[in-house]
Amino acid sequence: MTNAIDVTSLTKSFGNLTALSEVTMAVRKGEYMGLLGPNGAGKSTMLKVITGMIMPTSGTVSVNGIDCRDHRRAMETVGCVIETPECYPNFTPVEVLDYIGRIRGVPGNQISARTREVLEEVRMWEWRNKPVGKFSKGMKQRVTLAQALMPDPDILIMDEPTSGLDPRGMMEVREILAGLKRSDRSLLVSTHMLNEVSEVCDSVTVIRKGKLVMSGNVRDLLRRTEKDVTLEVTLRRDMTDDFMKDLKEFENVSGTERINNYTFSASFAGPEDREGLVELVKKHGLGLLTLNQKGSDLESLYMSLTGEDDTDDIK
Amino acid sequence: MTSNDAAAADAVTARGRYELPPQAGQVMSVYTLQMRLYAKSWTPYLLILLAALIPISMFILDILSDGPVSDILDPEIVFVLLPYMIALIPAVFAGRVLSSEFKNRTAYLTFPLPVTRTVFFIGKLMAAMTLSLSIMLLGFGLGIVMSDVYGIALPDDTAMALMLSLFGIFAITAMAYALSAVFKRGSVAATIAIVIVLPLVLEFILLIVYLVTNISEETLDGILDILHIMPVSVGNVALGMIAGNGSPFAPAAYMIAATAWGIAFILLGWFLMNRKEL
Ligand SMILES: Nc1ncnc2c1ncn2[C@@H]1O[C@H](COP(=O)(O)OP(=O)(O)OP(=O)(O)O)[C@@H](O)[C@H]1O
Ligand SMILES: [Mg+2]
Numbered sequence: 095m096t097n098a099i100d101v102t103s104l105t106k107s108f109g110n111l112t113a114l115s116e117v118t119m120a121v122r123k124g125e126y127m128g129l130l131g132p133n134g135a136g137k138s139t140m141l142k143v144i145t146g147m148i149m150p151t152s153g154t155v156s157v158n159g160i161d162c163r164d165h166r167r168a169m170e171t172v173g174c175v176i177e178t179p180e181c182y183p184n185f186t187p188v189e190v191l192d193y194i195g196r197i198r199g200v201p202g203n204q205i206s207a208r209t210r211e212v213l214e215e216v217r218m219w220e221w222r223n224k225p226v227g228k229f230s231k232g233m234k235q236r237v238t239l240a241q242a243l244m245p246d247p248d249i250l251i252m253d254e255p256t257s258g259l260d261p262r263g264m265m266e267v268r269e270i271l272a273g274l275k276r277s278d279r280s281l282l283v284s285t286h287m288l289n290e291v292s293e294v295c296d297s298v299t300v301i302r303k304g305k306l307v308m309s310g311n312v313r314d315l316l317r318r319t320e321k322d323v324t325l326e327v328t329l330r331r332d333m334t335d336d337f338m339k340d341l342k343e344f345e346n347v348s349g350t351e352r353i354n355n356y357t358f359s360a361s362f363a364g365p366e367d368r369e370g371l372v373e374l375v376k377k378h379g380l381g382l383l384t385l386n387q388k389g390s391d392l393e394s395l396y397m398s399l400t401g402e403d404d405t406d407d408i409k
Numbered sequence: 410m411t412s413n414d415a416a417a418a419d420a421v422t423a424r425g426r427y428e429l430p431p432q433a434g435q436v437m438s439v440y441t442l443q444m445r446l447y448a449k450s451w452t453p454y455l456l457i458l459l460a461a462l463i464p465i466s467m468f469i470l471d472i473l474s475d476g477p478v479s480d481i482l483d484p485e486i487v488f489v490l491l492p493y494m495i496a497l498i499p500a501v502f503a504g505r506v507l508s509s510e511f512k513n514r515t516a517y518l519t520f521p522l523p524v525t526r527t528v529f530f531i532g533k534l535m536a537a538m539t540l541s542l543s544i545m546l547l548g549f550g551l552g553i554v555m556s557d558v559y560g561i562a563l564p565d566d567t568a569m570a571l572m573l574s575l576f577g578i579f580a581i582t583a584m585a586y587a588l589s590a591v592f593k594r595g596s597v598a599a600t601i602a603i604v605i606v607l608p609l610v611l612e613f614i615l616l617i618v619y620l621v622t623n624i625s626e627e628t629l630d631g632i633l634d635i636l637h638i639m640p641v642s643v644g645n646v647a648l649g650m651i652a653g654n655g656s657p658f659a660p661a662a663y664m665i666a667a668t669a670w671g672i673a674f675i676l677l678g679w680f681l682m683n684r685k686e687l
Binding site for chain 2: 142145146147148149165166167168169170172174176177178179180181182183184185189190193194196197198199200201238241245246251
């Protein structure tokens with residue numbers, strides 16, 4: 095079976111800047127894939143090549159097995175939201191969808207029924223006759239989502255669909271995306287939020303500075319966070335060497351760091367016994383001031399994936 | 410069948426919900442879109458109002474003047490200058506049609522759709538031409554009706570002047586539109602500069618050359634005639650023709666020049682838009 099999206103050795107340069115370098119990845123039919131990376135990683139660039147907004151410098155991209163240079167046919171079953179597009183501000187959602195429906199071959203007598211279906215799907219039906227220009231960002235985003243859904247697409251391509259939305263708006267868009275899942279539909283969604291990937295997608299591709307970092311199953315990736323917890327502890331009194339020695343031998347501790355005389359962090363490579371740790375502090379008569387888990391699991395995982403330590407750049 | 414054809418057939422039969430319309434149908438969808446965008450803006454209404462000023466002003470002149478209007482009105486003003494000036498507005502503003510799509514980010518809505526850029530380009534071009542040329546025809550039509558009402562004799566060359574003006578408006582619309590395919594902003598200003606400022610600058614340079622060198626007056630006139638074959642001067646030529654001044658070249662020459670100019674710009678705009686990166 096052909097893949098929904100195939101990206102092979104894709105390179106895209108803008109003058110001297112290489113925005114994408116030899117990236118290879120695939121989205122299978124029925125797969126929900128998150129494209130994760132920090133600002134400037136090349137996410138939008140990749141989605142723009144796939145959707146024919148820019149041409150690749152080298153490499154090939156195909157959608158449903160059709161080379162993207164044949165833009166018209168490659169996009170036939172694809173719905174996109176790229177770079178937060180704007181709808182014509184004087185148009186109402188109904189008028190926008192009428193245009194999209196006609197150009198995509200929704201038969202004239204089915205357009206209004208289909209318009210109603212998609213507007214209800216994104217919960218914008220009651221706003222159908224108001225000009226889009228007056229809408230809030232979140233409402234506009236839902237209209238652009240409806241536009242992508244109009245042809246009942248097999249493949250959805252979304253570039254940061256939650257960017258610029260408030261937490262409620264983000265949640266709504268994610269719910270809509272998750273609700274669109276069906277066995278023959280694929281999604282490629284870019285984001286710089288790992289929790290978005292974990293909420294919506296089955297798979298994830300991480301890119302950073304235009305290079306592929308990893309591509310794989312979201313669950314496998316998240317399992318990594320479960321076994322890697324770091325606790326940061328602040329004491330009332332300065333630590334003793336005895337205490338540090340006991341700490342290193344504490345159950346499941348994989349590493350310790352002395353941050354200052356009365357603060358340390360301990361990483362656990364297995365379930366962390368917090369009560370036991372408090373007992374240990376008590377036993378040494380140091381007194382516990384605070385005990386915190388460092389960062390959220392996802393945050394630290396994201397940092398390690400997208401590597402804010404730029405060690406490999408020196409090479 | 411290429412592998413692409415096979416894959417495309419596969420994709421459609423696998424799902425088979427909607428089938429893409431033929432490209433001509435998509436051109437019509439884009440055309441309709443642009444006409445709707447016009448209908449929702451002030452432009453066509455203002456233009457119709459301006460065209461309506463032709464009969465209105467004649468009516469007022471008739472009331473104010475003692476004798477018949479035909480005594481105080483030069484027919485070329487009514488039949489060529491006014492319609493041409495009014496039609497220049499939509500022609501020049503065709504320089505907004507595509508650039509506004511880039512500036513307002515609506516291109517991000519349309520360009521990923523399963524349409525070729527050529528379809529998009531042609532559909533919008535047709536709409537821009539429709540607006541410019543129909544405003545020109547409306548102006549002419551009103552002028553001719555009023556000439557009948559007030560008994561103003563039509564000069565012999567009226568029909569030819571009309572044709573010439575239509576070609577001129579076509580050329581200028583095409584140029585403005587093509588520029589708008591390339592630049593995010595400034596196409597309107599650039600068109601105005603080319604239509605109004607460029608001929609003045611060229612004529613001024615020519616005058617200086619005439620004054621400091623000793624080229625003959627005939628040579629000067631000859632060069633001026635050649636300059637006037639640029640479509641931007643078509644309005645002048647048509648005006649002269651209707652006023653009975655004649656023109657150095659046959660009308661067909663001006664029409665061919667205007668057509669060539671318009672098509673050259675259209676091809677350039679189309680070529681550049683196809684390689685535009687968004
Ligand atoms: N048209 C362009 N001309 C020049 N450089 C560009 C162009 N488009 C993108 N870039 C550069 O390519 C790199 C990747 O940009 P891209 O927009 O793909 O990143 P992104 O992953 O989408 O980031 P963000 O999260 O900020 O949207 C950036 O360094 C950007 O400056
Ligand atoms: Mg981006």
